[in-house]
Amino acid sequence: MMKLYDSPSAPNxxxxxxxxxxxxxxxxxxxxxxRAGEHKTPAFFAKxxxxxxxxxxxxxxxxxxxxxxxxxxxxxVAPTPNLFGENPVETAIIEMHHRHIEHELFSxxxxxxVNGPIVGSMGIIESIPAAKERGxxxxxxxxxxxxxxxSKRDYIAGDRFTIADITALCCIDFAAGMVYLKPADDLEALxxxxxxxxxxxxxxxxxxxxxxxx
Amino acid sequence: MMKLYDSPSAPNxxxxxxxxxxxxxxxxxxxxxxRAGEHKTPAFFAKxxxxxxxxxxxxxxxxxxxxxxxxxxxxxVAPTPNLFGENPVETAIIEMHHRHIEHELFSxxxxxxVNGPIVGSMGIIESIPAAKERGxxxxxxxxxxxxxxxSKRDYIAGDRFTIADITALCCIDFAAGMVYLKPADDLEALxxxxxxxxxxxxxxxxxxxxxxxx
Numbered sequence: 001m002m003k004l005y006d007s008p009s010a011p012n013x014x015x016x017x018x019x020x021x022x023x024x025x026x027x028x029x030x031x032x033x034x035r036a037g038e039h040k041t042p043a044f045f046a047k048x049x050x051x052x053x054x055x056x057x058x059x060x061x062x063x064x065x066x067x068x069x070x071x072x073x074x075x076x077v078a079p080t081p082n083l084f085g086e087n088p089v090e091t092a093i094i095e096m097h098h099r100h101i102e103h104e105l106f107s108x109x110x111x112x113x114v115n116g117p118i119v120g121s122m123g124i125i126e127s128i129p130a131a132k133e134r135g136x137x138x139x140x141x142x143x144x145x146x147x148x149x150x151s152k153r154d155y156i157a158g159d160r161f162t163i164a165d166i167t168a169l170c171c172i173d174f175a176a177g178m179v180y181l182k183p184a185d186d187l188e189a190l191x192x193x194x195x196x197x198x199x200x201x202x203x204x205x206x207x208x209x210x211x212x213x214x
Numbered sequence: 215m216m217k218l219y220d221s222p223s224a225p226n227x228x229x230x231x232x233x234x235x236x237x238x239x240x241x242x243x244x245x246x247x248x249r250a251g252e253h254k255t256p257a258f259f260a261k262x263x264x265x266x267x268x269x270x271x272x273x274x275x276x277x278x279x280x281x282x283x284x285x286x287x288x289x290x291v292a293p294t295p296n297l298f299g300e301n302p303v304e305t306a307i308i309e310m311h312h313r314h315i316e317h318e319l320f321s322x323x324x325x326x327x328v329n330g331p332i333v334g335s336m337g338i339i340e341s342i343p344a345a346k347e348r349g350x351x352x353x354x355x356x357x358x359x360x361x362x363x364x365s366k367r368d369y370i371a372g373d374r375f376t377i378a379d380i381t382a383l384c385c386i387d388f389a390a391g392m393v394y395l396k397p398a399d400d401l402e403a404l405x406x407x408x409x410x411x412x413x414x415x416x417x418x419x420x421x422x423x424x425x426x427x428x
Contacts, residue, residue, distance in 0.1 A: 049363070050314055062303060069309035076302035088290035089276060095283035100264055107321070128344040149263070 003028045004070075005047065005055040009210035010034075011174040012067045013054040018166050019071045021202035023078040027056070068098075071163055083163045090158075097157035098164040105142045106171040111135035113179045118212075139175060143183040143190060151189035154196065161197065169197050170209065177211030217242045218284075219261065219269040223424035224248075225388035226281045227268040232380050233285045235416035237292040241270070282312075285377055297377045304372075311371035312378040319356045320385040325349035327393045332426075353389060357397040357404060365403035368410065375411065383411050384423070391425030 004020075004027040006013045020027050032038045032053050040051050048055045048065035056070040057063050064070050075084050085091025112135030113119060120127035146168070150156075156164035172194065175181035183190050197203060218234075218241040220227040234241050246252045246267050254265050262269045262279035270284040271277050278284050289298050299305025326349030327333060334341035360382070364370075370378035386408065389395035397404050411417060 048310075049359070050318060058303070062307075064303075064306045064310055066310045066313040069306045069313060072309055073302055073306040076305070088287055089272070089278075091290070092278045092283045092287040093276075095286055096262075096278055096280045099280040099283060104264060126344075128342060128348070130340075130342040131345045134342070145263070 001028045003057040011170040015170045017206040094157040108135040108138035109175045147187035147190040150193045173209035215242045217271040225384045229384045231420040308371040322349040322352035323389045361401035361404040364407045387423035
């Protein structure tokens with residue numbers, strides 16, 4: 001069975017777990033002890049030179065790092081239901097929306113996270129308050145854009161559920177649960193979409209998002 | 215003919231132009247006047263809700279934003295030579311390396327750029343000096359990693375030229391030419407690779423990278 005180097009509720013492995021659940025694929029979960037720095041050991045760097053999870057290890061030992069590279073591989077192993085696009089144009093449009101989410105929403109959330117109080121208190125990296133503030137502002141601005149877009153269509157990339165919804169859900173849940181960046185209550189279309197995707201079996205039956213006590 | 219909304223020598227349209235040249239595809243170049251803010255007009259937002267170039271417009275008016283979405287579309291239109299991978303495992307490995315370049319090299323270069331003196335002098339965004347410094351450090355660290363990796367293989371993702379090389383070349387040339395982040399002279403394997411890819415016809419015959427007077 002394929003192994004997934006995983007960490008409970010971290011947003012990127014969660015993307016892979018939801019993706020695999022959509023496909024009905026079972027992966028053997030290998031929990032990496034990130035507090036103990038297990039992802040920064042030579043053994044783990046041999047699996048992924050970036051020292052990051054998730055990593056998918058195939059039966060022959062081949063290791064694939066990077067969430068989207070892993071999902072694309074799983075799509076080729078289990079093409080149904082399709083999550084990346086059925087034809088060249090649809091594939092390109094889904095990829096466009098997916099990258100907008102990754103670069104213009106997940107990336108500022110990441111900046112707010114690495115420059116915020118929780119990561120700061122771990123002593124790994126020095127917080128840059130102005131970078132956190134910029135991350136916060138860009139995230140809130142993108143939530144508004146997304147709300148507008150989702151008032152015109154049911155899913156991130158069009159009229160059906162795709163990889164772009166999985167990424168958006170996992171990064172918004174992470175932002176809301178760990179970075180104090182919950183979308184405002186009045187973004188109705190965004191919250192309706194959130195409910196729509198959160199009620200899927202693939203989401204309900206996988207590990208929930210990590211969340212700080214409120 | 216497909217139209218490419220372009221800006222001479224900007225790193226992302228350059229990626230598409232090199233990719234298309236590898237395929238022998240001709241695109242009609244439509245230069246967007248970014249100094250005049252043409253990419254932030256309602257007409258342009260209708261083409262790409264992110265207000266960014268490049269955008270590929272198909273004959274039927276369909277618009278595809280995001281460099282990699284465009285390149286993936288071009289790969290489907292003109293599959294030879296293959297630049298994204300020939301089979302599921304190779305495709306995943308290329309995507310992994312490509313994303314490492316995008317997230318761990320291009321992204322800090324971008325941070326150094328938006329927080330650096332040139333963008334600062336345009337008055338679009340307030341520079342965060344600590345974020346620039348972090349971008350510089352991460353970029354130099356990644357150059358060293360890349361040099362080590364390229365001492366073991368000829369191309370970014372393995373033994374042949376792929377999309378990952380195009381991205382790495384365009385972001386390194388941009389960093390060297392516009393962000394004062396040239397790789398150190400003693401990174402020999404990196405410079406040998408740079409020469410190897412720069413000598414390709416697709417690179418030589420497309421618009422060169424933008425560069426400030428030294």
